[in-house]
Amino acid sequence: MKKQYKLRSYSILPGFGLSLGFTMLYISLLVLLPLSMIFFNTLTLDWTKIWSTISDPRVVASYKLSFGASFAAAFINLVFGVLIAWVLVRYSFPGKKIMDGLVDLPFALPTAVAGIALTTLYTPNGWIGQFFHIKIAYTQLGVTIALTFIGLPFVVRMVQPVLQSLEKEVEEASSSLGANRFQTFTKLIIPELLPAVITGFALAFARAIGEYGSVVFISGNMPMKTEITPLLIMTKLEQYDYAGATAIAAVMLLISFILLLTINLFQWWINRRYANE
Template sequence: MKQFFLALLRSNRALPGYRLSLITTLLWAGLLIVLPLSTLLVRPWQDGVAAMLTALRDGRMFAALWTSFSCAATAAACNLPFGLMLAWALVRGQLPGRHVANALIDLPLALPTAVSGITLATLYSPNGWLGAPLSRLGILVSYNRLGIVVALMFVGLPFMVRAIEPVLRDLPHELEEAAQLLGAKPWQVFTRVIVAPLLPALVTGFGLAFARGIGEYGSVIFIAGNQPFRSEIAPLLIVVRLQEFDYAGATAIALILLVASLLVLLLVGMMRKRLALWSERA
């Protein structure tokens, strides 16, 4: 590490202040990102390997992790068609109030998660505006796993739309016109000319929405019901373990979520490169 910083100091760059700005950026990123993550990697093992193994044998933890992972994957998959349709409407459609709709898509990112959770729980409760007619049809949204999926769809939709929108905006219209002139059917134009170049963006949106979903807390706990082994999410179980002073159990769950998020982002990066190469060859 010392040799690395010495090499930075000796390097000659044409950009004024390059070395100072680079060192400042590395130090700032290390303090805000690397140090907390490294602490989380080390903390679960401070109480000994036996305590960590005991925490990892918790059946309630695995049930909560399964709830978080399965609901996050379901919500991200459901957001794929909705995100594509919204991005298409924003880019290709001439809708009135398009700028308002564009701002509303980013609202889940700016809205406090607790406000989102209370709003969703109120709307989808058995007496709510949307929950009452659905309950008469036998569909109960609040206080079960379906409510978790709805909440995660709400917070994950902006990631999907913003990942697809710029790629769709840069997609030339001439490709679709050429395919139609060559006799391609509408479904062939959609799948081979439009969706194929969007595959890296779709994978990116899915990965970001999934990674956000497995760690979401505030917007879920009000609508989930929080029943152990049924609708309890992993972030909530972390809070429960901390309240019980079970720091080994809490950090074990946090470590699993951290590793899962990192693996998802690495997998998304590899799939993006492969799909980009495939679309270029096609």
């Protein structure tokens, strides 16, 4: 008698089909449907009009600024976010809980308020800007500072739990076996932190690409110089050019998807590499 195999394997927990259905419905309504409408609305234009809209020199300049400043801000947060997380986890000092709470402030602070505050600080006569011999507000540097501000919590909060889970006994064993601090850090700590660091970088980068409120004030919005892509999209919408706005948004969406997919593939490769070691 031939052995019959089940086509499905059931989970111990009940309700898988129902919960999966609600999950797919929720994601479709909140994510897939709105994103698909961007492309449907864009296709109301002919290809010549779409290309002229997305390849306009002013729009291309905004692409370069938005993605370039977002990448720079995410990289800065990668370096200093790890440092801040290390200090908060490994050291005890007065005001530690206050500092830990301040890390989440960019999450709670309205972005428009953050933009006004940063602009006030970094103008040539501001509290911080007056001490610099270079102009910060209304420049690309100011845009990068604003994007760094709103992206900092992502790296810190991704790295912090991993550092808390690392056992100090492993580092002590490494030291007792003759490894110096640099070897311990590079061979033991970095491999554990790397997936969380890459995830935090990706989240900070994604958050910065679509940022509007905190940048629109400090950038100065000068065409071809400090104009970000989300501002151009808002400008198109104010002019009732909805198809043109969605065409620019579709380009942002495609580029963001490709970049985030590349980052996720790199993270998968890192996880697989260290898992096999």
